[in-house]
Amino acid sequence: MSRKGLPYFDENTEPLPSRIATGLHKIGLAMKQQAWQQANEEGLSATQGQILAALVVHGPLTGSELSERLGVTLPTISDSARVLVDKKLVARSPDPRHPRATLLTPTKRGAELGARARSWPEFLAGALGDLTLEEQRAFFGGVVKMIRSLQDQGLVPASGMCVTCTHFRPNVRAGASPHHCAFVDAPLASDQLRIDCPEHEAAAADVQRRLWEELSRPV
Ligand code: SF4
Structure with missing residues (x-):
């Protein structure tokens, strides 16, 4: 019993939403760590991996479309896309929908890495299977x-x-x-x-x- 006469955990337990948020934070840290580690093994940054995975799922996209879909700023997308083009993992081509826009398309190797990057969160599937x-x-x-x-x-x-x-x-x-x-x-x-x-x-x-x-x- 606590000093006020209530059972200890009635008085000393964070509200359920706070504890769920803490749990999600822990899962988020594990995801970040896994993404970083697996990206590193592929010689990519986590953002580059996300870009390749998005291009595999959605097909060719512009930098703005990637920014919107991934929730990452356009300058960050542009920097990562430049590196991916230099590494010959992504090719640029004119966007037939907008004369001044450029589409990003994964090369064969880029598509292979993108397909692998899609599976980065799958380490969670084992735990969810429980x-x-x-x-x-x-x-x-x-x-x-x-x-x-x-x-x-x-x-x-x-x-x-x-x-x-x-x-x-x-x-x-x-x-x-x-x-x-x-x-x-x-x-x-x-x-x-x-x-x-x-x-x-x-x-x-x-x-x-x-x-x-x-x-x-x-x-
Ligand atoms: S997101 Fe839209 S198009 Fe896709 S399955 Fe749902 S309703 Fe259909």
């Missing part, structure tokens, strides 16, 4: 909600997620797959929502708000 299916589903739902909240605050890039996509139709039917992707015209279950979809097209801000309300609505 969770039950129900725990994984609950965790995934929480992650989607957290990213959405951080996107709202402008703290993570608003790209790649079904919940902000113009093709997303939440809760349009009953059953195990209540959502719909109009891009591929197929049903989606809640645990199949995409977080990094290459076909994502950002909906207008008011539509994104409506999509989120419809997704959060109890059915």
Whole structure:
């Protein structure tokens, strides 16, 4: 018992959100360390690896598009892209959509390294495999909600997620797959929502708000 007569841990435990944030911070440190180590082994910086991985997933992109997708400043992208071009891992070509813009495309070697860089976060998959299916589903739902909240605050890039996509139709039917992707015209279950979809097209801000309300609505 504590001095006030309450059980010790009732009085001496940080609120749950604070402890979750501390846990996520620890996971974030492990991710940073792993990314740094694996990038180092490939002779890349972590940003260069992220750029190659994004070009493998999304196809050729401009520096501005990379900056938006990765949430990294344009000068940092430009510096990293210059090094990747010097290393012959990325080639520049004119962007047919914008006469003054340049597209970055991975070379064969760049695409190989990009495919490997995509798997850098996979060390976490082993730990996540220790969770039950129900725990994984609950965790995934929480992650989607957290990213959405951080996107709202402008703290993570608003790209790649079904919940902000113009093709997303939440809760349009009953059953195990209540959502719909109009891009591929197929049903989606809640645990199949995409977080990094290459076909994502950002909906207008008011539509994104409506999509989120419809997704959060109890059915
Ligand atoms: S296009 Fe991709 S992000 Fe958009 S709704 Fe379909 S699966 Fe989701």
